[in-house]
Every structure is written in C-alpha cells, then in structure tokens.
Amino acid sequence: MMSMLLAQALSVVRSGQQVLKDVSFSIAQGEVHALLGGNGAGKSTTLLTFLGFLEPVSGSVHVQGRYVSENVSAARQAIAYLPEAATLYGHLNAYENLRYFLSLAGTDTNRRALDEALDRVALQAVARGMRMHTYSKGMRQKVAIAMAILREAPILLLDEPTSGLDPVAIDEFNRLVRDLAEAGRTILLVTHDVYGACHVADRIDLLHKGELVGAFDRPPGMDRIDTEAVHGAFAKYAGA
Amino acid sequence: MTGLIREIRFLASDRAALLWLGIALLVACMSVFLGLREIAAQRAELNELIEIDRTEREVVDALYQDWGEVAYYTFHLTWDSPSDFAFAALGQRDTSPWKHHIRALALEGQIYETDAENPDFALIGRFDFAFAANLLAPLLLILLLHDLRSAERTAGRYEWLSATAASRGSPWFARAVLRVGALALCLIVPLWAGGLPGGAGASTLVAASLVVVLHIAFWWGVCALVDRFGWSSPVNLTALVGAWLALAVIVPAAIRISVEAAVPLPDGGDILLTQREAVNDAWDLPKSATMDPFVERHPEWADYTEISQSFEWKWYYAFQQVGDQTVEPLSRAYREGRIGRDRLAGRLAWLSPPALAERALQAIAGTNMAASLAYEQRVRDYHAALRTYYYPRLFRDEAVSDASIGQRPEFHAMGD
Known part of the structure; x- marks a missing residue:
C-alpha cells in the first residue's frame, strides 16, 4: 500500500542548527499519526518540510509517492494545513475568512457547506457573522479546523490543533479527527498533548531534539494508545 | 479572474489600503x-x-x-x-x-x-500633477506594498496562505497587482477627467499615463526587491522610505549640485x-x-x-x-x-x-x-x-x- 506521507532519513538544518536528524516514518491512507514532543523537538519543522517550505539537507519527504522537492505545488495541493495558533483575518467574519481561504485553494463552497463545517466544529451560529477580532482563541481555532475540513484535501497536517480549545471542544475535535480518518483522510498532527494524542492517533512517534526516540502503536482492538507508556517516555525526555 | 475578484473583495475590506488609495485619489484630484x-x-x-x-x-x-x-x-x-x-x-x-x-x-x-x-x-x-505622481505616489505605493508579505509573516499566516494557494498561484502577486493598479487608476482617472475637457489630446494623455505607470512599476520593483529579504514590516518600511528619500530627494539634489559645478553659467x-x-x-x-x-x-x-x-x-x-x-x-x-x-x-x-x-x-x-x-x-x-x-x-x-x-x-x- 502506497504511503500518503513518507519521511526517509530526513535531516533539516534551520539557521545553522540541525533541527531534524535522520527521521523516518510512513503514514498510510486513513491513518492518524501523531508527532509528540516538547518545544524545539522539530515537530513543526517536519510539517513545513512536507509543505516544501524547508529543504532537507539529507534524506527526503514524499507526498502521495511524489518527491516533494521536485513538485512542491502538487504536494501542497494534496494537503490541508492548519498552522499552530492559526490567525485568521480579524476584519473578516468566519464566513468571509473561510470563503477567502477556500477560494485561494480553488475550492467551491456554498453557505450551507460552510455552516455544516462550522456545525461540526461546534462554533455558535450567532458568532459566525461577527468579525474575528472579537473571537476567543478557541473560537478562531474552530474556524481554522473547519477550514481544514472544507479543503477536502486527502491529507491533513495539523500543528497543535487543540491549542486554545476547552476540554469539551478537544473531545469533540478528537472525535472529528477519527471521523475524518475513517472517511479516508490521512492525518499527521503534531502536539505536546499526550492524552489527546493517545486517544486520537493510530501511531505516535516521539521526537526529541530532532530525533525519533520512541514509537507507540494503537494495539489492535483498543480504542487508544497506552497513555502511561507514552507519558512515561515523554516525561523522561522532557526532563532530559 | 476568480483570484482577482477574491482580492478585490479582500481589498475592499482593508481599511488601511482604502485610506491610502483615497488619499492618492484626493491628492491627484487636488x-x-x-x-x-x-x-x-x-x-x-x-x-x-x-x-x-x-x-x-x-x-x-x-x-x-x-x-x-x-x-x-x-x-x-x-x-x-x-x-x-x-x-x-x-x-x-x-x-x-x-x-x-x-x-x-x-x-x-x-x-x-x-x-x-x-x-x-x-x-x-x-x-501640480507631476509633483503628486512623481513624489507622493511612490510614498503611497510603499505604504500599500511594504507589508504585503511581512504582515502575514508577523500574523503567522504566511505559510498557511502559501500552502493553501499552491494550486492556484500565489495570492501576493494578485494583491500587489490590485494595489498597484488601483493606485495607478487613482492618479490617471483624475488626469484624464481634467485633461480631456481641457483639450489635451488622447495621445498626450496616453503618453503621460504611460509615464505614470512606468514610474509606479519601478517603485513596485523596489518594493518587491526589499520584500525578498524577508524583513519585518517596520524594517521594510524604513528601507523603502530610505530608498524614496535617496532617489526622490537626495539624488536630485546631488544632481543639481553636480550639474551646477560641472557646467558653469x-x-x-x-x-x-x-x-x-x-x-x-x-x-x-x-x-x-x-x-x-x-x-x-x-x-x-x-x-x-x-x-x-x-x-x-x-x-x-x-x-x-x-x-x-x-x-x-x-x-x-x-x-x-x-x-x-x-x-x-x-x-x-x-x-x-x-x-x-x-x-x-x-x-x-x-x-x-x-x-x-x-x-x-x-x-x-x-x-x-x-x-x-x-x-x-x-x-x-x-x-x-x-x-x-x-x-x-x-x-x-x-x-x-
């Protein structure tokens, strides 16, 4: 089965510092893959490399079997990207923001589709017509997640997607991610939320100072990855 | 075309850009x-x-x-x-x-x-119009273009926008074209509105419009050049205003002094x-x-x-x-x-x-x-x-x- 996302012996240098060292992983269609790690572990760098914003010094990244460095445009077309602390345009409302970004992506939408996506992320109807500078961080994040859903791209790269969400919203988001995966979307999310990653991911790779230092798979028939094992490994490296 | 319409709508909601364009129109009319x-x-x-x-x-x-x-x-x-x-x-x-x-x-x-x-x-x-088009318009263009990308970088949207727009071309070019085009129109429309009833020939007005467009295009190039360095908005603005000061004030003054020294009268x-x-x-x-x-x-x-x-x-x-x-x-x-x-x-x-x-x-x-x-x-x-x-x-x-x-x-x- 072809990998939707593939990193092979990936090494990346930013501002003279090696931020990824020999990182390899593969993600199949419909899989939710979490990169877990503390600050500066190289999680966001991995996403930016898949998007073609960073060039590996060695190794390679592939999207849908295509070498990203040779076809950045095709890679980006296949990916819906949600950055950490996504800042939408404050002078536009939720609908206008969604329409703007979706138009950039060439995705046609109607008001009904927008409302459906906003319903899925549980954004209150009354807030949707308000300018986004009045939104809380969690509300903005919900709109950004709705955008990722509406993109209809086969691959989702989510950078700290639950940042700013309340526990209820996080739970709803985790269910949403599972639904999207079951619908065939491939999802790579980076997070430092151990609990959330264990509940939503099929596989967790633990990154520490740019290196993969652990991998945890969801056991067959289980609804989550062993939280204690992951937490133990995470705590060990977080204290290192 | 879709991109242009999208950016027109976006520009229409950008109060700062509208303010600078309004000032350009006012200055040109005046x-x-x-x-x-x-x-x-x-x-x-x-x-x-x-x-x-x-x-x-x-x-x-x-x-x-x-x-x-x-x-x-x-x-x-x-x-x-x-x-x-x-x-x-x-x-x-x-x-x-x-x-x-x-x-x-x-x-x-x-x-x-x-x-x-x-x-x-x-x-x-x-x-006069020459003063407005040659000295003031570049400043207004700088204000319109200096933070086109850098503001998005500061807001954390740059990669997001670039990644989202990959299949449909960059939003930056459409945004810049729109701002440059709008500024040119703010200058040229009053020129034609004043010139045609006053008897200025269409060929004269076309030639003058071409001068205005080429001059604005030059400053667009300067803005694009500075933008490539990836600096922050304040640094971009400082660099561009510095370039304007050099090219519009200091160099002409130096030219005048040099010419007077080189050709005694x-x-x-x-x-x-x-x-x-x-x-x-x-x-x-x-x-x-x-x-x-x-x-x-x-x-x-x-x-x-x-x-x-x-x-x-x-x-x-x-x-x-x-x-x-x-x-x-x-x-x-x-x-x-x-x-x-x-x-x-x-x-x-x-x-x-x-x-x-x-x-x-x-x-x-x-x-x-x-x-x-x-x-x-x-x-x-x-x-x-x-x-x-x-x-x-x-x-x-x-x-x-x-x-x-x-x-x-x-x-x-x-x-x-």
Whole structure:
C-alpha cells in the first residue's frame, strides 16, 4: 500500500542548527499519526518540510509517492494545513475568512457547506457573522479546523490543533479527527498533548531534539494508545 | 479572474489600503484642479494683456510722428501660450518667464529682467500633477506594498496562505497587482477627467499615463526587491522610505549640485548690468565708438552713420544694439550653459526615476527647458524682426504713415 506521507532519513538544518536528524516514518491512507514532543523537538519543522517550505539537507519527504522537492505545488495541493495558533483575518467574519481561504485553494463552497463545517466544529451560529477580532482563541481555532475540513484535501497536517480549545471542544475535535480518518483522510498532527494524542492517533512517534526516540502503536482492538507508556517516555525526555 | 475578484473583495475590506488609495485619489484630484486653475489664470492674464497691448499700441501709434519715438514708446507683448497639458506639469512656467513686454531697445536686459512671479513658489515648486505622481505616489505605493508579505509573516499566516494557494498561484502577486493598479487608476482617472475637457489630446494623455505607470512599476520593483529579504514590516518600511528619500530627494539634489559645478553659467544679472553699462556709457563716448561696431554688424547702413546733432534716434538705437553686441558672448555662454546643464541633468536623471518621470511629463506638457529656450528664441527672432522693420525707417528718416505702421511685424505665439 502506497504511503500518503513518507519521511526517509530526513535531516533539516534551520539557521545553522540541525533541527531534524535522520527521521523516518510512513503514514498510510486513513491513518492518524501523531508527532509528540516538547518545544524545539522539530515537530513543526517536519510539517513545513512536507509543505516544501524547508529543504532537507539529507534524506527526503514524499507526498502521495511524489518527491516533494521536485513538485512542491502538487504536494501542497494534496494537503490541508492548519498552522499552530492559526490567525485568521480579524476584519473578516468566519464566513468571509473561510470563503477567502477556500477560494485561494480553488475550492467551491456554498453557505450551507460552510455552516455544516462550522456545525461540526461546534462554533455558535450567532458568532459566525461577527468579525474575528472579537473571537476567543478557541473560537478562531474552530474556524481554522473547519477550514481544514472544507479543503477536502486527502491529507491533513495539523500543528497543535487543540491549542486554545476547552476540554469539551478537544473531545469533540478528537472525535472529528477519527471521523475524518475513517472517511479516508490521512492525518499527521503534531502536539505536546499526550492524552489527546493517545486517544486520537493510530501511531505516535516521539521526537526529541530532532530525533525519533520512541514509537507507540494503537494495539489492535483498543480504542487508544497506552497513555502511561507514552507519558512515561515523554516525561523522561522532557526532563532530559 | 476568480483570484482577482477574491482580492478585490479582500481589498475592499482593508481599511488601511482604502485610506491610502483615497488619499492618492484626493491628492491627484487636488493637483489636477490646482494645475487647471493655474493655467486658466495664465490664459486669462494673457488674454487681458493681449487686449491691453493692442489698445496701447493703437494709442501710441496715433501720438507720435517720428519713427524714433514710435519705436521707443511702443511695447510689444510676447508670450508663450500654455499647452493643453501644461496643467499637469507646470515645470519651467514656474521659474522662467513666459511673457515679456519688449521694445526695439537693447534686448538682453529686457529678456533677463523679467523674473518668476513668485520666488517662494519657484523654490518649492507648485503642487501640480507631476509633483503628486512623481513624489507622493511612490510614498503611497510603499505604504500599500511594504507589508504585503511581512504582515502575514508577523500574523503567522504566511505559510498557511502559501500552502493553501499552491494550486492556484500565489495570492501576493494578485494583491500587489490590485494595489498597484488601483493606485495607478487613482492618479490617471483624475488626469484624464481634467485633461480631456481641457483639450489635451488622447495621445498626450496616453503618453503621460504611460509615464505614470512606468514610474509606479519601478517603485513596485523596489518594493518587491526589499520584500525578498524577508524583513519585518517596520524594517521594510524604513528601507523603502530610505530608498524614496535617496532617489526622490537626495539624488536630485546631488544632481543639481553636480550639474551646477560641472557646467558653469554666467550670472543673468551680469548680462543685465553689462548691457546697461554699455548702453549708458555710450552717451558719453564719441559717436564713432557706437557707429563703428554697429556698421560692422550692419554694413548696409554704412552710408547713414553720420551723426550731426547731439541726439539722433538712429544713433540711440545703434548704441542699444551695440549694448547687445557687447554682452553677446555672455548671453551666448548663458544660453549654451543652460542647454548644457539641461542635457547633463537629463542624462543624470536616469539615476533618479522621480526626476526622470518629472522631466518626461514636462516634455509632454511643453514646460521643460527646451520649450522655455524655444520661447526665448522666438522673442529674439521677433525682436530682430522689429529692428529689421525700424532700421530702414530710422536711418532713411522716413515719414510715419499708417500704411508703414501696418507693415510692422506682429508676434505670434506657438499654437495660437
């Protein structure tokens, strides 16, 4: 089965510092893959490399079997990207923001589709017509997640997607991610939320100072990855 | 097309961009209005002067029966009519005289004694379209473009937007095109709205619009160049305003200083004084000191140079001409120097696109140095025609007659 996302012996240098060292992983269609790690572990760098914003010094990244460095445009077309602390345009409302970004992506939408996506992320109807500078961080994040859903791209790269969400919203988001995966979307999310990653991911790779230092798979028939094992490994490296 | 519509909607919701575009439109409208008002005032003044000039000559012609007195008391208005596009670039019409009131006396003093009407305006230049388009528009473009990408980087949207737009092209180009296009329209539409009813030809307006667009395109290139460094918005703004200051203010000032140093020019006041001294001294010199150099220039009057009385008009006009002959080298050097300075300034203007655009608009408007010198030459030619007309009548001591006065040359301005 072809990998939707593939990193092979990936090494990346930013501002003279090696931020990824020999990182390899593969993600199949419909899989939710979490990169877990503390600050500066190289999680966001991995996403930016898949998007073609960073060039590996060695190794390679592939999207849908295509070498990203040779076809950045095709890679980006296949990916819906949600950055950490996504800042939408404050002078536009939720609908206008969604329409703007979706138009950039060439995705046609109607008001009904927008409302459906906003319903899925549980954004209150009354807030949707308000300018986004009045939104809380969690509300903005919900709109950004709705955008990722509406993109209809086969691959989702989510950078700290639950940042700013309340526990209820996080739970709803985790269910949403599972639904999207079951619908065939491939999802790579980076997070430092151990609990959330264990509940939503099929596989967790633990990154520490740019290196993969652990991998945890969801056991067959289980609804989550062993939280204690992951937490133990995470705590060990977080204290290192 | 979809991208453009999307960005038009986006621009329509960007208050800061709308503010800068609104200011550009206001500035362009104001400059066109003030330029049209100034040219209308110049035309009205000319019409009034032409009428007064005609009336005065009729009165003088009826009063005097001696060609010497007729020539002495008769003034002749000469003028340079503004072109229909002069409102957009007043140019030399601010600093060089565009009308004279001349007599058949020594010319050099008459040409250079007329000064700009308002030296304060001559110093700072008028608020015309050329000023708005060449100096203010680049600043407004900088304000519109300096944070196109950097603001998105600061907001954390840059990668998001770039990744999202991958399949449909970059949003930055569409945003920039829209802002540049909108600014160009804010400048060009008032220009056409003011120019067409005022009689400026479509080809003239197209040429001027092209100058504006090329100049804006240059500054767009500068903005794009600075943008490539990936600096923050304040650093971009500082760098771009610095570039504007250098190219629009410092380089033109350096060009002016260099040109003045490289091409020395006699003082116009020296020409005036030297010529007046030559004329005044002639009263105390032997008549031959005047008539000999005069005959060298006009051998056809060699048989009429005997001056038997203490004052004769032919002697008077001869020493007026000798006064001009005395300052001819200075006057020639002054004119050649102005042409030389203008040529050198034209070459050096390539170092300053705002100065280059200003010169281009002045050339289109007929308000540049070449136009000013051409007018000055027309005054000289007309004055020479007056002398050619008066000398036979003065030297042969002919009687004044209406028929003869009817043959006196009239000044005709270019385009009138």
